[in-house]
Amino acid sequence: MERRKFGKKLFTLVISTTVFGGLLKKANAQTKDYDPSKHYYGMGIQTNKCIGCGRCVEACKDENNVPREPFFFRTWVERYTIKKDGEVTVQNVDSRITTQRENIFEKEILRSFFVPKLCNQCDNPPCVQVCPVGATFKTEDGIIIVDEERCIGCRYCIQACPYGARYIHPEKQTADKCTFCYHRITKELLPACVEVCPSQARIFGDLRSGASPLGRFKRLFKLHVLKPFLNTEPKVSYSDLDGEVR
């Protein structure tokens, strides 16, 4: 009886190790050329340079197959208008809906600017903390990714994200969000939004690198992150971020 049990256990062990090893090898083979431990990605945004053209939003949708409807965004641009009487109006910049703006007379404006937003790839991500099945996780190089084959669509992560960066893909019924175009950055390309930005308002790079546009950005400007009091430790920093931005 004992021997049979032992034999059964040994057999299981051998099988699972073989399967495990095989899968590990397969996964390894695909990532052979890229070493995630050598990178730690972040982004910088210069709000002073954003012209609100919305090309980043479109490029992201092109590159990542994001549904075209104005309810699902991996990245978006907000327009802030602060009037002389102190009233603050915020609008979404959706380049297809050009007449969306309410009429604000130019001479009432005190300050007005655009703020691009996206997933902040937090270092202390609340979305990873609450996922019941561990479908969303942080990679070694700092990107938060959703495993769409494991996600059960409970939407807890969407409730937990303070920045509204996540949405449910209407067809896949799983959570989706910006991944800094992981499939591009691991091939030394730029994320799509950074690639097409006409005014270089978005700066992408390795947080550990000194001699890079991101390194200069961190050295030169006073930096802000969104909702620092929530201690999510975002890796997207903003320069010249107005106090009215949420």
Place this chain on the structure above:
Amino acid sequence: MIQPLHQTLYELLKQVTGFIYPNEIEVHWGILVVVYPYLTGLVAGAFILASLVKVFNVKEVQSVYRLSLLTALAFLIIAPLPLLLHLGHPERSFEIFLNPNFTSAMAMFGFVYAWYLMVVLLLEIWFTYRKDIILWSKNERFLMRWIHKIISLFSTDVSEKSVVFDKKMVKAITIIGIPSAFLLHGYVGFIFGSIKANPWWSSVLMPIVFLFSAIVSGIALVILIYMIVTPSRGQKIDMACLDKMASFLFYAVIIDFSLELLDFIHRLYESEESIKILSDLVMNKLFISLGIIQVLLGMLLPLGVMVAIKLFRFDAELRKLLYFVSAILIQLGIFATRWNVVVGGQMFSKSFRGLTAYKMELTGFEGIFMALLLLVLPFIVLAILVKILPPWEPAPVSDLEAVSD
């Protein structure tokens, strides 16, 4: 062709006031996630009522002890259904048990639920009914006899000693069961209360408020069931039992109301950044569901009625009517409470600059018909349980003697 979801969302876009993050237009937790804490709340409340008998020896409520347990079980069985229907991929739901993320309250709650179901509720019901099941199975037709034999795990010992052991186990399980019931529904509150991104939910009081509103709704439910089923069986309602249950309901409502009042005062006094949008939310979007239904009709009115009953001596018929109406109002109020927490928390933007709207469908998984079905199903399950395990009186003593040789 625009998909129906997108059609709804385009309409909702027009109802947005102010600014919301673009992804916030879709309300993610709808009527199904409102029904779920309502059902689990009833479980915890019914169980707490039952435990009053065993642990605190409240003799008057003895006659509804088994009914409360069966009610708790019926609702506990159905409660996971709204969650399952709400998932984007219900076929993967086993992953919560197979590959849980230990930092996730939702995943850990799956284990709390399983613990409560198996170790507390099923065991307690088993020990309570064991002797009676064995005795009943002696004189029954084929089907019921075998159902009872299987449920009793083919046990045959009905001696004095074994019954004493049963009673001891029931007491022990109830003692474990009370904190387990607290954990069960407090945990649901924690799932909301631990979301720092949402100031309407994020609160230390959330698990406590959830728990006490659960107790309120659970006791009120047992009162309702008792008042409907007892006359339909041709029996007389035991006024001492009813009065005692209503007393406990009264105390629970006072505590619940005080907690919600505390939360309200605290928010207004601290006046944090979110106070403007939350006030906007309560006065505009939630005025009816919160102001009228939850507070006025669901709490203040029943409270006033029960104070009046305590102060003035109403006769039994009037008291029965008032209890019945109050219990129904309380159910509506607690359902509205769940609505205000779950849906209310998604009606304002996390940018604190705008409000959105929730449009409930009629048909489909997230529709009102499905919600009503899910609210009715536990009663059907309860009817089946009552048939298999009648809670009214134990088996007659004469059968005991017939078996003991």
Place this chain on the structure above:
Amino acid sequence: MKKFLLKLPEQAGRLLIVFVVFIALILLVRFLLPASLKDHRIHIQNTVAKEMSRQVRYAGSDVCASCHDEYNLKKNGYHKNLSCETCHGTSKEHSENPTEVKPVVPRQRDFCTRCHAFDPSRPTGFPQINPSVHNPMKACVTCHNPHDPKPPNVPQECQACHAEIARTKAISSHVMLECTICHEVPTQHRVAPRNVKASIPAEREFCGKCHSTQSNIKETFKVDLATHGEKYLCWQCHYPHMPEVE
């Protein structure tokens, strides 16, 4: 052990059996399952590999340079910071199959106005025009080469580029003042505006030429420079293009 089991009441014994069977089933499931279903590290590796193998749609600017001369034209003009794909859209497929797949070539007017139409939220210094006034109906590319978009003629008036300031000044008390009265503008400024800047006045006495109590100019509002405004320069309170504001 056996004694304990014998002493146990009959029902407890039965329950214990059920309990043990249940636990055994759970353990069986956990051990018999292949590692790929259970091991979180494998899940992560597979997801990362899957994410990395997504299709790339934007080729990146340097790819275009290998075939297209326009890249060299672009790199010294005003559009040097623009990616080719900002205007030409996704071009990865084109770079792999240049003869069959062509990227878009936007020549219509509303394409350029998306970035260059005047918008009060756009940062100052960004070239903007009023589309209904600036050569309406004409395609932008008729005068501006998109790869070197300098204006076909050197702008003669300040308001060709500084329209917002001109508009503001036009309804102020400074309406009759030419820009050049306060600003010295080198001719190169019209050709290379970011490299060669116009000057601004440096002292209070400059404004005092018109506004001090000793001034000969009759129509202006007068103040005693010795006491008014302490040590501040005039434009630290008064906006020179709209000095009426309090």
